[in-house]
Amino acid sequence: MGFFLETLFGGLMAGMLYSLIALGFVLIYKASGVFNFAQGAMVLFAALAMARFAEWIPKWLGFDNLIVANLLAFVAAMALMIVLAWAIERLCLSKLVNQEGITLLMATLGISYFLDGLGQTMFGNDIYSINVGMPKDPAMILENLFEGGLLLSKEDLIAAIIAAALVALLALFFQKTATGRALRAVADDHQAAQSIGIPLNRIWVIVWSVAGFAALVAGIIWGSKLGVQFSLSLVALKALPVVILGGLTSVPGAILGGLIIGVGEKLSEIYLGPFFGGGIEIWFAYVLALAFLLLRPQGLFGEKIIDRV
Amino acid sequence: MLYRENGQFKASYAADQQIFPILQDRVAIGALLAIAFIVLPLFGSEYLFRAILIPFLILALAALGLNILVGYCGQISLGTGAFMAVGAYGAYNFLVRIDGMPLIAAMLLGGLSATVIGVLFGIPSLRIKGLYLAVATLAAQFFTDWAFLRISWFTNNSSSGSVSVAGLNVLGLPIESPVSKYLFCLVVVCVFALMAKNLTRSAIGRQWMAIRDMDVAAAVIGIRPMYAKLTAFAVSSFIVGVAGVLWAFIHLGAWEPAAFSIDRSFQLLFMVIIGGLGSIMGAFFGAAFIIVLPILLDQIPQLLGIPLSTATTSHLVHMIFGALIVFFLIVEPHGLAKLWSIGKQKLRLWPFPH
Numbered sequence: 230m231g232f233f234l235e236t237l238f239g240g241l242m243a244g245m246l247y248s249l250i251a252l253g254f255v256l257i258y259k260a261s262g263v264f265n266f267a268q269g270a271m272v273l274f275a276a277l278a279m280a281r282f283a284e285w286i287p288k289w290l291g292f293d294n295l296i297v298a299n300l301l302a303f304v305a306a307m308a309l310m311i312v313l314a315w316a317i318e319r320l321c322l323s324k325l326v327n328q329e330g331i332t333l334l335m336a337t338l339g340i341s342y343f344l345d346g347l348g349q350t351m352f353g354n355d356i357y358s359i360n361v362g363m364p365k366d367p368a369m370i371l372e373n374l375f376e377g378g379l380l381l382s383k384e385d386l387i388a389a390i391i392a393a394a395l396v397a398l399l400a401l402f403f404q405k406t407a408t409g410r411a412l413r414a415v416a417d418d419h420q421a422a423q424s425i426g427i428p429l430n431r432i433w434v435i436v437w438s439v440a441g442f443a444a445l446v447a448g449i450i451w452g453s454k455l456g457v458q459f460s461l462s463l464v465a466l467k468a469l470p471v472v473i474l475g476g477l478t479s480v481p482g483a484i485l486g487g488l489i490i491g492v493g494e495k496l497s498e499i500y501l502g503p504f505f506g507g508g509i510e511i512w513f514a515y516v517l518a519l520a521f522l523l524l525r526p527q528g529l530f531g532e533k534i535i536d537r538v
Numbered sequence: 539m540l541y542r543e544n545g546q547f548k549a550s551y552a553a554d555q556q557i558f559p560i561l562q563d564r565v566a567i568g569a570l571l572a573i574a575f576i577v578l579p580l581f582g583s584e585y586l587f588r589a590i591l592i593p594f595l596i597l598a599l600a601a602l603g604l605n606i607l608v609g610y611c612g613q614i615s616l617g618t619g620a621f622m623a624v625g626a627y628g629a630y631n632f633l634v635r636i637d638g639m640p641l642i643a644a645m646l647l648g649g650l651s652a653t654v655i656g657v658l659f660g661i662p663s664l665r666i667k668g669l670y671l672a673v674a675t676l677a678a679q680f681f682t683d684w685a686f687l688r689i690s691w692f693t694n695n696s697s698s699g700s701v702s703v704a705g706l707n708v709l710g711l712p713i714e715s716p717v718s719k720y721l722f723c724l725v726v727v728c729v730f731a732l733m734a735k736n737l738t739r740s741a742i743g744r745q746w747m748a749i750r751d752m753d754v755a756a757a758v759i760g761i762r763p764m765y766a767k768l769t770a771f772a773v774s775s776f777i778v779g780v781a782g783v784l785w786a787f788i789h790l791g792a793w794e795p796a797a798f799s800i801d802r803s804f805q806l807l808f809m810v811i812i813g814g815l816g817s818i819m820g821a822f823f824g825a826a827f828i829i830v831l832p833i834l835l836d837q838i839p840q841l842l843g844i845p846l847s848t849a850t851t852s853h854l855v856h857m858i859f860g861a862l863i864v865f866f867l868i869v870e871p872h873g874l875a876k877l878w879s880i881g882k883q884k885l886r887l888w889p890f891p892h
Contacts, residue, residue: 264668264669320864321864321868324868325867325868328867329668330668330669331612331614331668331669332867332871334614334668334669334672335614335807335811335863335867336863336864336867336868338804338807338863339808339859339860339861339862339863339864339867340860340864341860342804342808342856342857342859342860342863343856343857343859343860343861343864344860345853345856345860346853346854346855346856346857346858346859346860347853347857349849349853349856350850350853350854350857354849354853466676466800469673469676470673470677473670473673505688508684508687508688509684511680511683511684512677512680512681512683512684515673515676515677515680515681516677516681518673518677519662519673519674519677522662522665522666522670522673522674523662523665526665526666526670
């Protein structure tokens with residue numbers, strides 16, 4: 230039982246991180262109908278920027294304070310992500326308005342390749358670490374309930390709390406601010422939104438910036454856990470089944486989908502893995518998503534938008 | 539002046555419907571084939587065959603297969619590498635497990651196994667499309683990656699996980715030297731290119747294009763979407779599977795699943811986009827472009843005396859590919875093949891364009 234719960238918690242934590250990445254997908258899809266394949270590359274880019282700025286800024290300015298360095302690096306990386314969002318909108322998306330979804334998908338694939346190259350050219354291609362002072366030692370909980378207690382990584386716990394806070398923040402932003410309302414209007418109907426005077430281009434820049442922010446947070450958490458390296462870009466591919474499962478247009482769906490995939494992956498690896506020869510973590514999420522696609526193509530919470538022919 | 543069709547009258551339907559209706563085109567393609575079959579084997583260097591021509595031919599074949607699915611039928615696939623892998627491992631098992639299996643039969647059987655898997659993963663396309671389908675094909679990619687790595691039956695219980703073939707021969711002729719490998723690939727590619735060209739000109743090809751352009755309208759005029767989509771998946775994955783066999787057997791010789799990773803899938807998709815969606819010629823342009831560009835980027839800085847590390851070069855290649863994808867999607871969605879045909883159109887009127 231203790232072992233099961235430990236796996237469950239591990240899965241939930243991993244799932245929270247998938248959710249963070251999936252959130253970026255959902256935000257952009259909701260607001261612009263673009264399925265942003267480049268979200269993974271954005272996570273890598275943001276994490277690389279964060280790691281390197283935190284290293285460079287103290288050198289440039291000549292001080293030695295971890296917290297200030299991290300704060301400045303965060304601001305610099307965020308500024309970079311906003312510039313990136315603006316550039317993507319200006320140079321790419323605004324030229325592809327009214328194109329089919331498949332074209333936009335391929336365009337974001339191109340963007341993702343470009344970002345992979347750009348990030349590693351600008352910031353180098355070693356493995357970097359992000360040190361934001363996350364506690365590395367595990368904690369024991371519920372020792373009186375189980376024999377030996379449950380081993381829980383504090384780092385994962387903090388990451389999960391940050392992710393939850395981010396989701397709450399985004400929900401507030403979407404529900405309560407004027408910009409958030411405009412974003413939802415654009416998501417509902419581009420033309421109608423434009424006709425009542427919502428500037429589409431600016432909305433897209435904002436939403437890509439918000440996705441960049443989500444990417445940055447995800448990148449920092451993943452990066453401080455695993456180190457910043459190229460494989461981070463691939464982790465994001467895991468977020469694809471998450472959004473399929475949760476529904477492409479639903480923020481709660483992204484969260485729940487992430488948790489299901491995270492838990493499912495860990496539990497299946499341990500309880501089903503031995504029957505298949507192990508390593509089923511690689512495809513479990515995808516096959517689950519595939520099964521979902523056949524039974525309920527709109528996902529758990531998505532709007533029914535798929536026309537079947 | 540030289541390239542014009544005035545005075546070339548067609549007296550029969552057959553003459554009107556041939557693949558190259560203009561005499562100059564026939565001459566050009568004949569010359570190209572003559573160069574490919576006779577001149578290159580006589581004068582080409584080993585490096586040229588190994589590093590450029592053989593990978594070019596094989597990837598062009600795979601891009602051709604993918605183009606049938608993406609370019610002609612409009613169904614996106616990110617699992618091309620998986621179908622190549624199924625072809626390669628299928629053919630390997632047929633070759634190893636059945637005594638006296640000829641190479642060509644093994645190759646076609648490998649293609650058929652890819653067809654089966656392709657149709658299986660194509661079934662979701664009946665209900666979903668666009669990016670949903672992309673995820674379904676990604677599932678194929680990751681599943682086969684895992685299956686060929688973990689299920690040792692597929693690799694004939696090889697302890698290292700990598701498998702190899704040796705002593706290949708076709709009809710008693712050994713395929714060992716680079717030239718013979720090149721010629722074998724060339725023959726296969728020519729046969730399949732002709733087949734694909736004719737398929738896309740036929741009724742089934744028109745059905746694919748109708749589905750791509752608007753599936754509702756296609757269904758209304760009596761095209762069965764299920765039949766059209768699944769045949770596209772079948773034909774596409776057959777060709778891709780055969781390309782996988784060639785890639786593994788002829789180009790690599792010994793391989794492991796990483797040779798058919800998701801990067802390969804992306805690479806092939808890029809070839810199709812850059813070369814031209816919905817064009818047989820485009821597959822060749824795209825493959826040539828993507829094979830040659832990294833080599834050029836490797837060579838040019840050296841010639842100019844600018845030292846670039848291999849890492850920087852590979853990042854530059856990434857950036858250039860990414861930028862080109864976006865550029866082509868915005869400026870010329872039909873890729874290099876469209877530029878080629880625009881050039882031909884201009885040439886027809888040159889030097890008096892009015």
